[in-house]
Amino acid sequence: MRAQPYRDRALVVRTHDFGEADRIIVLLTRSHGVKRGVAKGVRRAKSRFGSRLQHFVDIDVQLYPGRNLESITGADTVAFYGSGIIDNYERYTAACAALETAERLAHEGDPWLFDHLTETLARMQTTAHPTVVLDAFLLQGMTHAGWAPSLFDCAQCGAPGPHHAFHPAVGGAACVQCRPPGSAEVPEESLHLMWLLNNAHWPAALGIVAQAPHLGAVAHRLTRAHLQWHLEQKVTSLGVMDQT
Ligand SMILES: [Zn+2]
Structure with missing residues (x-):
């Protein structure tokens, strides 16, 4: 059976540079648990969606299943929770701890955690x-x-x-x-x-x-x-x- 691309909402948990222009992205998806994907060419200046693949951006992402890594072939911004968080040390560390814990609690087919996390990030922006x-x-x-x-x-x-x-x-x-x-x-x-x-x-x-x-x-x-x-x-x- 050929693998079919799929879409899901996601938050970036962490990123690693890979090869010359690629990046490995660990995503907490809304309905597919934690997924690791490669985003090709996103470190090049002309990359269409590289800037969206960062912390605290709620994205609608397109993934293509692979043997070890998914391929990330598109990402649209749904919401950005970074303002108020990335410039405040205490909020930033608390938000990162929430993301890292969510990564460990996540499992497939349970959107509750993702929804709970986005609510938490929204609250974190002003608390x-x-x-x-x-x-x-x-x-x-x-x-x-x-x-x-x-x-x-x-x-x-x-x-x-x-x-x-x-x-x-x-x-x-x-x-x-x-x-x-x-x-x-x-x-x-x-x-x-x-x-x-x-x-x-x-x-x-x-x-x-x-x-x-x-x-x-x-x-x-x-x-x-x-x-x-x-x-x-x-x-x-x-x-x-x-x-x-
Ligand atoms: Zn007792």
Whole structure:
């Protein structure tokens, strides 16, 4: 069967120069997961679409399937989210972290992540709290993936909260009986803040962070720890699958 070209929406995750004038582009597509493609001749000045194949441009891209790499044969701009982000260090690093995490969570046939990412980038362009916007993206992404942290009841035994310990290995908040060694000691307000972010209650969440930045810092640390733990589990289970 001959491979057919296809179109999809996409965001550029990263690029690598290749050969004399080509570029390898890693794309988070809306409906086909992560795709690696080669864009031929795009480093030449007269390239028609090279300038669109960069960070924070939402593109409508045409791809031609290849053995190892797709060929990128066309790209039209749908939206540009770079303004407000590329000239602001804090927003830029938060937006890059969102893109890189999306790359690891993406899979084929699930447009939710792409849509969630474009909404996040739009919000990132003007926010005074880039880390909070990133944390909301990560929490909602983990919920979508099926590993949301428990933020009120004990993740192990279900005892009603609030609790003051958190450990990714038990699934989030843990009661005094269930808390594993090495659990983080956490203010209940930080867990509440994470709950607000996971449920997109923006005014309430931003109000807390504006009044008590340290609660936001704890929420960020716990969110990253939970994400990290689950991504490592995923990598480990993939490694085990490769060995069988
Ligand atoms: Zn418990």
